[in-house]
Amino acid sequence: MLIATAAVLGVVAGTCVGYLVQADREPTALPPLSQPSLAQARGAGPEPLSAAQDRQVKVDGDLRKLLLSKPSGARKGLYEVGSDGWLDLAGYAETYKSPAGAFNNLVGQNEFRRAAVTNWREGGDFGVEIRLVQYRQLERGAEAADAAGDAYYYAEPAGDHDTESWPIPGTGDGMAYVHEKADTSYGVGVYSAEAHAWRGDIAMEIWIYDTKPIPKTKVLDLAKRQMERL
Numbered sequence: 001m002l003i004a005t006a007a008v009l010g011v012v013a014g015t016c017v018g019y020l021v022q023a024d025r026e027p028t029a030l031p032p033l034s035q036p037s038l039a040q041a042r043g044a045g046p047e048p049l050s051a052a053q054d055r056q057v058k059v060d061g062d063l064r065k066l067l068l069s070k071p072s073g074a075r076k077g078l079y080e081v082g083s084d085g086w087l088d089l090a091g092y093a094e095t096y097k098s099p100a101g102a103f104n105n106l107v108g109q110n111e112f113r114r115a116a117v118t119n120w121r122e123g124g125d126f127g128v129e130i131r132l133v134q135y136r137q138l139e140r141g142a143e144a145a146d147a148a149g150d151a152y153y154y155a156e157p158a159g160d161h162d163t164e165s166w167p168i169p170g171t172g173d174g175m176a177y178v179h180e181k182a183d184t185s186y187g188v189g190v191y192s193a194e195a196h197a198w199r200g201d202i203a204m205e206i207w208i209y210d211t212k213p214i215p216k217t218k219v220l221d222l223a224k225r226q227m228e229r230l
Contacts, residue, residue, distance in 0.1 A: 059202060059230070063116040063132055066229050068222065070120045077119035077127060087115040087131065111136040111143050113201075125212075130226060131205040144198040148174070151196035151205065166216060168223045171197040174204075176219045195223035199230045 048054075058066070064085040082091055089106060092115050096102035106112035113136045119129040135143035155177045156163045162181035168174035174197025182189030193214040195206040206222055208214050 056200075059134070059200060063114060063134060063202075064118075066132060067116055067118045067130055068226050068229065070118065071122065074120040074122050077121050077129070079119075081119045081129060082115075082117045085116055085118060087117040092131075092133065110147065125210055127209045128222065129207045130222070132230075133203045133205065135201050135203070144201050144203040147203040148196050148198040151194075151203075155194055155196065164216065166220060168195060168197050168220060168227065170224065171199075171227050174198070174223065174227065176206075176216065176223050178214055178216050178219060180213065193219040195219050197223060197227050199227065202230060204230070 049057075067085070081087065089112055090103065092112070093099045093103035093106055113134045115131055115133040117129065117131045119127065121127050133144070133147065135147070152173075152175055155175070156165050163177055163179050165175050165177045168176055174195070176193070176195040178193045179191065182191050184190075188211060191210050191213050193208040193216075195204070197204045204223070204226055206219065206226065208219055208222070
């Protein structure tokens with residue numbers, strides 16, 4: 001036991017002496033970091049983009065101006081949508097099957113900012129409605145892309161054999177849908193088609209209704225032209 005105690009004391013004493021010796025020494029300077037000198041650019045910087053070239057300026061302006069114009073000969077829609085081309089949060093939530101839940105999601109995690117809308121009627125029963133829905137995208141990120149993704153899922157759920165779908169050219173993952181089975185809940189058979197796509201912080205929604213089947217060329221053409229305006 002005496003030998004063991006002496007050994008422990010010896011180790012402790014040696015450690016203390018080592019610390020004292022090191023503390024009395026001058027600190028060793030570290031070698032300088034190797035950093036090549038960087039040449040700085042001279043002259044004026046690039047000119048800022050014009051409003052016509054800066055996409056953010058365009059989408060932060062009057063969103064209604066980015067909607068497709070009513071075609072020549074088109075008439076007023078069968079129903080009024082929004083107010084002066086705008087669809088507020090409550091009005092947009094009403095377009096969902098569960099408006100209360102949709103309202104909570106839109107004002108919370110989805111970060112709804114605003115929506116512009118237009119609608120018109122061609123012929124006797126042919127109705128078109130187009131919405132541009134803009135999101136803030138401050139916290140979670142790609143809200144417009146998420147909204148379009150949800151629309152793809154609900155437009156063509158698994159096992160639905162009465163819906164045909166096609167990609168919208170030039171939009172990445174944008175899709176157009178034609179529902180070939182008429183909805184008879186209106187008292188008369190109503191066919192429908194829809195298109196969904198997104199760019200940046202804006203999600204596009206197109207809805208078409210008619211009492212006769214809707215050709216895919218109609219919905220694809222509208223979707224392609226509307227996305228070109230974005």
